[in-house]
Amino acid sequence: MPKPIPVPDELSKPFWDAVNQRQLVVQSCTACNRRQYPPQPTCAKCGSKDHLTWLETSGRGRIQGYVVERDTRMEPLVPDQPFNIAVIELQEDPQILFLSHLPGVPLGQVPVGARVEVRFDQVAPGQLIHEWQVENSTGGYRPRKK
């Protein structure tokens, strides 16, 4: 489904460049051995800037929970409501959380605890975004249009 289009900045450009290469990366502090997402100017634990690198993820995760959006403030998404918004835990670090509309999952029928894998959807010419789908799902669900 169409989404507001992320605008990369100096800090986030490596992340979105990777997404556009169909890779999901997160920041990692080599001093703390700690991942962080969204990216920040420094490691939130040790405060260091110099030890931050980009680390490719497994691209796998688990659905922690969800809500069902029916009256969004984001006008570009209004034509597609209602829709699911799920919270995804990254497999190798469940404290790293991503959001997802879970394409393919019927409204309100989100399988909490299910394993998911990352996918990349186009939101604008030349701009992909990271999304998630239930593992081995065939897709095919289309959000209801008004």
Place this chain on the structure above:
Amino acid sequence: MTTRARGAGGLAASLYRSRDGLGVWEHRGKVAVMSIGFSPVDRRWDESLEHSLGAYSIIAAKNALADAGVGPDQVDGVLAAPGPLGARWDRAYFDPPYNSEDGISLVTAEWLTRNMGLKNVKFMNSEAGDSARVLGLAAQAIGNGLCHTALVLYPTGNLAGRYRHEPELYAKGNAQWVNPWAWTGIQSSAYRFSQYCLKYGTNHDRMAPFVVNLRRNGRMFPNGYYAQHPEAPLTEEDYLTSRWVCEPLCLHDADRPVNTATCFLMTTAERARDMKLPPVYVLNHNNNSFRIRSSVETLEEAEQFCEVHARRLYEGSGLTPGDVDVFNPYDGYTLFTQNYLEAFRWQGVGKGEAHDFYAGDISVEGPHPILSSGGNNGTGRTRCAIFADCIEQLQGRAGERQVHIKAETAVAGCVLPAGCGWLAFGKSPD
């Protein structure tokens, strides 16, 4: 996050109490709130001059002065949280002093001082982002001797159109991580509530008695939206059948945005003795902000943050949970109020017990009158009724809302678990 960070690193940062281990507040009982002034409460600004936030702020400030019997020349401090909206759009300005956003969609201390013709003001500050912060800042400023008698203003605007709708197709800055999935404060609150229900085995229906009681209390708050714009009382049936905004957050879990201004008059305990109203003493103030681990604030994080709020408030005030009579934690949205209730252990409520507590007698007449103000949900998104109620209850002038239990101490705070200011009040300075 709904609060705007203002003045990071400015004077405010040095005046807020934002750490563990600060001990009992050094000015505990030496600063007093005397009175509260209100403007009318409108649903939206109608774009007329007389209903602008500037005009309403002057009304609120004059009412606060009159309520306390204090003349404008006695005021030597003015503090404002200039307003959470600051929205701008193509719109003609009025003549001076309404020829900028200041006085229309926000109101600074400087604007209020100038336009009330206050002659003796030596301290002004407009750094605070919300009501709790500006009250805490004022308490510390008076305690530190930066001023002795201050007007403390919180205007809150609501403009035409749908509140905070975001037409922008592009997501910049922090928005790039959340806006593409439509994740804002509503979704975050709804999500943590869904996790709360899973963790403690409860459900959304059990919120009904709490929200119905908030509206009932709010109808008894004369300067709130629902007292000034009466509609049929909210019933449990209304709540249970109301539409979902973001399931599990329904329409009645959200506070109604309003256009209004509230002003408090604060002074030193010494000067308070000569004023016509009984003073309410500030026992502590805190302002705590936390960084979440990732893109979504989890229930566990919110619970930890609230534990810190409670710990610091109790540490600085010297109060224990059993000492707190009146309790007005933030409720806009209603779905996180239980995190405050359980962390502060008010009336002994522990983790996961809030919904059982809501099922008991929480009316102002009963033994557990939580949010006797009506909160934001019962009065509109003023963010000030919670503090005003603490003052009025301790002064014994809360009218129909006056609680039947003893009202000698009070605690109130807002806004969100991840960023919240708190104040403790006492009828006695000791």
